Amino acid sequence: MESGVFHSNYKKDMELRPTPIMKGRLVFVIxxxxxxxxxxxxxxxxxxxxxxxxAIAAIGLNILTGFTGQISLGTGGFMAxxxxxxxxxxxxxxxxxxxxxxxxxxxxxxxGAFFGLPxxxxxxxxxxxxxxxxxxxxxxxxxxxxxxxxxxxxVVPSPTIxxxxxxxxxxxxxxILISLAIVVMFAVNLxxxxxxxxxxxxxxxxxxxxxxxxxxxLYKVMSFALSSAIIGFAGALLAQYRGIVNYERFTIELSISxxxxxxxxxxxxxxxxxxxxILISLLPAILSNLGTAMSDSIPAMLTIMxxxxxxxxxxxxxxxxxxxxxxxxxxxxxIKDYFRLWPFSY
Amino acid sequence: xxxxxxxxxxxxxxxxxxxGNDEExxxxxxxxxxxxxxxxxxxxxxxxxxxxxxxxxxxxxxxxGRQIDFMSQDYAYxxxxxxxxYSQYTSKEIIGFQGWGTGDTEALRGRVAExxxxxxxxxxxETLADPAEAPYNxxxxxxxxxxxxxxxxxxxxxxxxxxxxxxxxxxxxxxxxADGKAWAEANGMEVIGIPMPxxxxxxxxxxxxxxxxxxxxIVVQNVSSPAATLAKDINRLGMDTQMICLNWCSDELFVELxxxxxxxxxxxxxxxxxxxxxxxxxxxxxxxTEEAGIDLEAKGxxxxxxxxxxxxxxxxxxxxxxxxxxxxxxxxHAALEGFTNYSTGDVTTPLTFTSSDHAGxxxxxxxxxxxxxHEQMTDYIKVSD
Numbered sequence: 045m046e047s048g049v050f051h052s053n054y055k056k057d058m059e060l061r062p063t064p065i066m067k068g069r070l071v072f073v074i075x076x077x078x079x080x081x082x083x084x085x086x087x088x089x090x091x092x093x094x095x096x097x098x099a100i101a102a103i104g105l106n107i108l109t110g111f112t113g114q115i116s117l118g119t120g121g122f123m124a125x126x127x128x129x130x131x132x133x134x135x136x137x138x139x140x141x142x143x144x145x146x147x148x149x150x151x152x153x154x155x156g157a158f159f160g161l162p163x164x165x166x167x168x169x170x171x172x173x174x175x176x177x178x179x180x181x182x183x184x185x186x187x188x189x190x191x192x193x194x195x196x197x198x199v200v201p202s203p204t205i206x207x208x209x210x211x212x213x214x215x216x217x218x219x220i221l222i223s224l225a226i227v228v229m230f231a232v233n234l235x236x237x238x239x240x241x242x243x244x245x246x247x248x249x250x251x252x253x254x255x256x257x258x259x260x261x262l263y264k265v266m267s268f269a270l271s272s273a274i275i276g277f278a279g280a281l282l283a284q285y286r287g288i289v290n291y292e293r294f295t296i297e298l299s300i301s302x303x304x305x306x307x308x309x310x311x312x313x314x315x316x317x318x319x320x321x322i323l324i325s326l327l328p329a330i331l332s333n334l335g336t337a338m339s340d341s342i343p344a345m346l347t348i349m350x351x352x353x354x355x356x357x358x359x360x361x362x363x364x365x366x367x368x369x370x371x372x373x374x375x376x377x378x379i380k381d382y383f384r385l386w387p388f389s390y
Numbered sequence: 391x392x393x394x395x396x397x398x399x400x401x402x403x404x405x406x407x408x409x410g411n412d413e414e415x416x417x418x419x420x421x422x423x424x425x426x427x428x429x430x431x432x433x434x435x436x437x438x439x440x441x442x443x444x445x446x447x448x449x450x451x452x453x454x455g456r457q458i459d460f461m462s463q464d465y466a467y468x469x470x471x472x473x474x475x476y477s478q479y480t481s482k483e484i485i486g487f488q489g490w491g492t493g494d495t496e497a498l499r500g501r502v503a504e505x506x507x508x509x510x511x512x513x514x515x516e517t518l519a520d521p522a523e524a525p526y527n528x529x530x531x532x533x534x535x536x537x538x539x540x541x542x543x544x545x546x547x548x549x550x551x552x553x554x555x556x557x558x559x560x561x562x563x564x565x566x567x568a569d570g571k572a573w574a575e576a577n578g579m580e581v582i583g584i585p586m587p588x589x590x591x592x593x594x595x596x597x598x599x600x601x602x603x604x605x606x607x608i609v610v611q612n613v614s615s616p617a618a619t620l621a622k623d624i625n626r627l628g629m630d631t632q633m634i635c636l637n638w639c640s641d642e643l644f645v646e647l648x649x650x651x652x653x654x655x656x657x658x659x660x661x662x663x664x665x666x667x668x669x670x671x672x673x674x675x676x677x678x679t680e681e682a683g684i685d686l687e688a689k690g691x692x693x694x695x696x697x698x699x700x701x702x703x704x705x706x707x708x709x710x711x712x713x714x715x716x717x718x719x720x721x722x723h724a725a726l727e728g729f730t731n732y733s734t735g736d737v738t739t740p741l742t743f744t745s746s747d748h749a750g751x752x753x754x755x756x757x758x759x760x761x762x763x764h765e766q767m768t769d770y771i772k773v774s775d
Binding site for chain 2: 085086087089090091094187196197199213286287288290291292293297325328329332335336349350351353354
């Protein structure tokens with residue numbers, strides 16, 4: 045049992061995970077992630093890869109919504125830009141796929157920043173509608189544009205590393221794992237820098253932030269750019285992983301489900317975004333398997349389950365908003381706090 | 391809190407296991423249905439048709455004594471869920487897959503080619519018919535382009551010079567437009583494409599465009615409920631333009647929703663309607679549904695569509711078994727490519743697949759709504775080049 049964390053030098057003070065228990069948990073997660081592909085089947089790998097890509101997108105959105113306090117309903121559109129950007133660079137210019145991913149992220153950042161411009165004047169619901177417009181405009185542009193193939197799906201050739209085809213579930217797992225690790229480290233450290241702290245200041249009270257000398261407009265746009273870059277990155281990975289880019293994947297429903305991940309996971313928490321991505325992407329799989337498993341004893345379950353599955357998404361969001369608005373990250377923190385002082389909590 | 395945690399762990403474990411018990415010696419097939427999503431109107435009877443055909447086969451001794459284990463679930467028209475389910479079923483070594491819409495069919499066509507799993511769905515885009523693009527997709531229905539060209543041929547034969555294609559504002563909707571325009575140009579006609587905005591409750595503005603262009607025919611590539619709104623608007627405006635529905639509004643739901651406005655509307659349906667008297671319906675489907683207590687009239691044409699689609703896949707499997715080959719997706723693919731004039735019991739024109747063309751269905755009959763039912767109007771009209 046510990047009585048507190050006391051730092052004796054600045055180096056220790058800067059540590060992200062100062063206690064042995066924290067370090068232990070991190071090692072545990074890393075080991076788990078490294079062992080996973082060797083024990084999992086293709087189905088579990090597909091789920092893991094989907095979770096990984098959504099986690100990256102959710103972290104991206106969390107930078108904007110959770111840390112800077114700017115709502116966005118354009119996530120699906122920004123992911124589409126990343127996906128089409130990466131796919132088109134490979135198919136039209138013949139660039140190596142690994143080069144297209146960062147370029148697609150940059151393009152998404154620029155477009156994201158552009159759609160972030162109204163945030164100077166708009167807040168809350170008004171900004172939500174402005175970003176919703178971004179979603180619609182991007183979708184429209186993709187369907188109509190002569191470059192994207194419009195109505196036809198864009199086929200992206202399978203990515204390779206040293207001649208090894210990477211688009212299989214097992215191989216792509218590593219790409220997603222490394223990408224997620226980089227994004228997590230970037231995001232966690234971002235909020236220890238001047239930029240990240242400016243974001244938080246804007247979220248907490250933009251007028252106060254401005255009085256303190258934070259250039260609110262600049263940082264808001266920067267937040268849009270950074271967030272969009274990461275979301276575009278997730279989209280580019282998705283394009284490379286799936287090999288086919290179709291606009292139907294990037295509709296407003298995707299924007300909403302990623303927003304749900306951020307809210308359920310915990311606004312303003314990097315790890316929360318990952319928890320949220322896990323819950324929202326696995327919930328349908330869990331419920332449908334539960335339905336199949338139960339259908340042996342209760343045959344009617346098979347017909348009812350799809351509807352329960354649909355309703356459950358809403359129920360989960362409502363339950364979280366009522367009982368733990370700060371999300372899974374807060375629940376996990378409460379559990380940790382409980383055991384930290386256990387059995388002598390007061 | 392601990393109980394909750396335990397519950398979560400149990401649920402996760404269940405998800406990981408994937409449920410289900412693997413029995414040896416069954417033939418495993420996978421599928422996805424839209425039972426709760428935006429296209430569930432047509433998706434539910436289509437899914438019922440597919441699942442009931444499996445029940446029918448299994449009740450009649452299966453394939454060469456082996457039962458078919460058809461694993462399928464609702465995916466609510468969500469592409470990620472389609473991918474999840476697809477990989478769940480492929481990890482259980484399925485040898486064929488039944489998809490549904492444009493979104494999932496496009497998203498999976500690369501995968502099914504890599505995994506060598508024959509794939510059929512209710513999306514009939516022309517690109518899916520080209521084995522160079524989509525080697526494992528097989529089209530049971532006439533392609534959207536083919537349907538539109540047949541409608542254009544009919545319009546031309548009846549003296550039309552201008553035809554409007556009013557379509558769903560999506561890849562599904564615009565799919566036949568380019569091929570139709572090219573055909574019209576070659577045959578001295580004009581085609582104008584008019585998108586129908588999603589969720590619109592009034593198409594007066596779009597219909598004004600039709601009148602201004604002087605179109606004699608309106609071909610509709612959309613689903614039943616917007617098509618019904620359109621039919622009512624045509625009626626309300628007193629236009630004498632003839633409406634022709636392609637596959638996805640050629641159904642009972644359209645008639646029910648449009649009421650009197652449906653009278654006289656022509657349906658370019660690749661599949662025979664329930665009342666058509668087609669031998670497959672009377673000899674196979676109706677006896678089954680009567681015995682199972684299913685109201686075939688209420689299920690409608692999409693039920694028959696699902697039934698025929700699954701029947702083709704199972705007959706591909708039978709062919710492989712009859713040849714004494716190993717049951718793999720690759721062999722089923724080869725068997726299907728050898729199908730020449732495969733009879734669907736007059737539900738569709740006989741199907742022919744080759745290694746260079748997976749658009750098995752090249753002709754359809756036109757129907758016309760009379761007294762609230764689709765009555766056959768022409769014999770099979772073939773797509774001309």
